[in-house]
Amino acid sequence: MRVGILGGGQLARMLALAGHPLGLHVTVLDPGEAPCAAAVAGHIQADYEDMAALERLAAASDVVTYEFEQVPEAAVAALADRVAVHPRSEALGTGRDRLHEKSLFRELGIPTAGFAAVDSEADLESAVAEVGLPAVLKTRTMGYDGKGQEVLEGEGNVPGAWERLGRVPLILEAMVAFDREVSLVGVRGSDGDCRFYPVAENVHRDGILRESFPRPGDPAQVAAEANARTLLERLDYVGVIALEMFQAGDRLLANEMAPRVHNSGHWTIEGAETSQFANHMRGVCGLPLGTTEAVGGSAMINLIGELPPTNAVLAAPGAHLHLYDKGPRRGRKLGHITVRADDAERLRERIQGLSAALG
């Protein structure tokens, strides 16, 4: 089968790497000259709005998927006229817009922090009254890795915030004093089969994911799966989805969903029987899904901005280096490391060994 992917970054690269053993042929559409997925896939260099290029992608593909949710709606619509697109455009539209996302969670009974739409300066006042402070004011679309948002600690931060975020549609979300951030990566096949990886505990700094620790057998698993399953079924979803949640006490609050493979699931390449990338490809191609069980214990560390001494990483027992073949740049995801071991104690030792190696 032939799979088209909108976007040619590291997620597309890892999807393509997982696709080859399945006999899949991948073409990415990406405006860059040499996006990192192009080393392992065909590449159509074009803007996402380029209708002729989208037609070429459709002609080269039996199914099209994407590696980011900010894909223009018109592009997906144009593709969907010509070829199967998974996940479907409703999921994409939901994942693209924080208000749609949160509203869907609310509609489905998936608990969230309080939120309110902000479409004007006046709205902001009433939203603050409704949601309370502290709260986070976020652009509804195009935000990622902590971009496009501002924390409103108190009333003093409210004036000018509408202005500072660019007078665009916003959402105000109550700030949650959470104990931890967790995410659940799940996958749904075209036959409705749903499978879930163990929840991962995530550590963000400066709004960017730094580390993920899968927690097989975590008490949050059952509730997290129930939330994700509701979402997958409601959206008649096909492929991998990620649901990010805050845990506060025993409350699990859905924060956002990503209608695609997700950074907090990178550990699945070595740490699970079937990786999220292989399962996304299986799902969108209508193939049976693979086993999502953890294989021992693992931990994922993002490499951001610059690379550590890679030889030290490679020498660390059980460490798996994944480079994305991208040049260094502040805040840029250049790669990740997964450390794996058969049991928790050995994993701890290996993480310590790696930390020492990273200096």
Add this chain to the structure above:
Amino acid sequence: MRVGILGGGQLARMLALAGHPLGLHVTVLDPGEAPCAAAVAGHIQADYEDMAALERLAAASDVVTYEFEQVPEAAVAALADRVAVHPRSEALGTGRDRLHEKSLFRELGIPTAGFAAVDSEADLESAVAEVGLPAVLKTRTMGYDGKGQEVLEGEGNVPGAWERLGRVPLILEAMVAFDREVSLVGVRGSDGDCRFYPVAENVHRDGILRESFPRPGDPAQVAAEANARTLLERLDYVGVIALEMFQAGDRLLANEMAPRVHNSGHWTIEGAETSQFANHMRGVCGLPLGTTEAVGGSAMINLIGELPPTNAVLAAPGAHLHLYDKGPRRGRKLGHITVRADDAERLRERIQGLSAALG
């Protein structure tokens, strides 16, 4: 780093797939129009004797390696003048020629079955007298997957055998009544670090490997490692080597070596912490080697000639499908399946499940 590979078949394909996460750029040289590695690597389409093409490969590479040992000596010599070549040409020359191989084993005190060189019809008589019957008469070079050999059960098979095998340099090898065939895949880094995977028990039919079962903790491990280590050190070897052995009672007899990644090590992709492909790339690039420990239990099944119903394979728990993107042809290796599980009992269940699925 840039890695050139002579040959663009499935071994080069899996080497390239393992190289990308390490940030390596791979170019294969292969006479085919679309060899299966070309989907994941650069491709220079040329004969192995094409000096201009070899120069292009050398210019595109920091190190060159190969996926088969029948590479013309002149090609390796031409490359070695321009760029690092690993494993070194002595290892390649040894692996290419059964007589050199067996003679080296003997020189190093690695036990083998009896053998003798046969360079003429007259030689065959004396070789039979020396080695005894039954024995296997093999071409010294170019044999693989059971090709280029003839079993001499008794004196009646001797006349004409020299003729039938093409009047080329041969080796007569005593036929071993073995209990099992095992292989050891090992790897040596440029710093001399040697690591070994668990021995695998191999099942051949019609001279072609069908199944490999890694046996962590096998009693043969120590002797097999000692043999392989001697060989790696004597050849100042860099990269992955495979040593195939017969076990007869408690005797372990070296049968042949492959100076490359090997079919009996394909299980390492999921079944070991670091795959043979990743470790070969690490080795030839002068990078630290990865952990070679098994990850639970696994078994590898070759897909030969035609593919089974792939959906049934994908649906089998713990089954990992690896397709080489090659068309069906009698006796051709089209892919393999690795089944993995955390423990022996579950592995047995999963193998049974897969067998049922394969029908």
